[in-house]
Amino acid sequence: MVTMDHCYYNETIGFFYNNSGKELSSHWRPKDVVVVALGLTVSVLVLLTNLLVIAAIASNRRFHQPIYYLLGNLAAADFFAGVAYLFLMFHTGPRTSRLSLPGWFLRQGLLDASLTASVATLLAIAVERHRSVMAVQLHSRLPPGRVVTLIVAVWVAALGLGLLPAHFWHCLCALDRCSRMAPLLSRSYLAVWALSSLLVFLLMVAVYTRIFFYVRRRVQRMAEHVSCHPRYRETTLSLVKTVVIILGAFVICWTPGQVVLLLDGLDCKSCNVLAVEKYFLLLAEANSLVNAAVYSCRDAEMRRTFRHLLCCLCRRRSHKAAHYSSSAQAGASTRIMLPENGHPLMDSTL
16 A cells, blocks of 8 residues: 655666556557657657748848747747657657656656647747737737746746756655556646646637637728728738737647647547557657748748748859869859849748
8 A cells, every 4th residue: 555655766667558548559559660760750840840940030030020030939839749759759658667767757848838839839829929919010019028027937938847857746755646647747747737738728718719700800890991001900800810820730749648748638538549659749840840831821021031041052052063163164053043122022831
């Protein structure tokens, strides 16, 4: 019989997995290989696409606006999620049993922090969109210092929640409270985390619903006022559509995993949460790809910046290759030039 006042800091990972009833494989099974192969592929794509978004925002002065700083922070959170999932893929399956307790908490903490950073940044983006739309502005005029403070607060909260289980909210001293999905964490931590994320989703839905009805009323009135900015209607609707797509994709990708976490946190005995956890986690990680895809598909300015960055890389490779080609071939080769100011300033969709 396990006593409540005894802690098990010197036990192995297998001890806690056996206590929770979660299988700890000793060899690579076919489903483990499939999950790791898909996970590595998704992780690499997440890292590359979000790195491109960050580079685009940093290199284009037109993106030096509060909303783009927040979108850059979202891309950084998604990049962080890619790093966390990549670390998980290299420390899963039979390798899990070789982890130390600090190593396991590091693996879990990276995932928790990246999710918290994404959720908090999405909420910040919703508030910024509400502020700018209600003020009839394409971009919010938040002071740079306030934006930096907001971003720092997001990461402090994310890293704090990521470190909290390792130092406080674990079950090393109360084995009867251990989760099945995360055998070293307390079920109450999973329940609070899942409920908090669902509450943030509801807050974002409420904010965007209010924006939607406000924009719809304003668009109906704009037809009678020629003094309004000619691009305001189109741009504002695009703003709402794009951010709602991002939010909807996030909810679709993350909600299944959050529901499973909540069921595990509430100690649902009849719920087979272990059968779907790996697939729901992979679905959640795929959301980090969706955000970057939405930016490139709906934001014309972002697409131009992407092309410019990629063409710069191609030109560099062509320049290196020219050293090995004849001067005649080098003179006949074509180079795609996309000058930074070669197109008129247009309101971007985000």
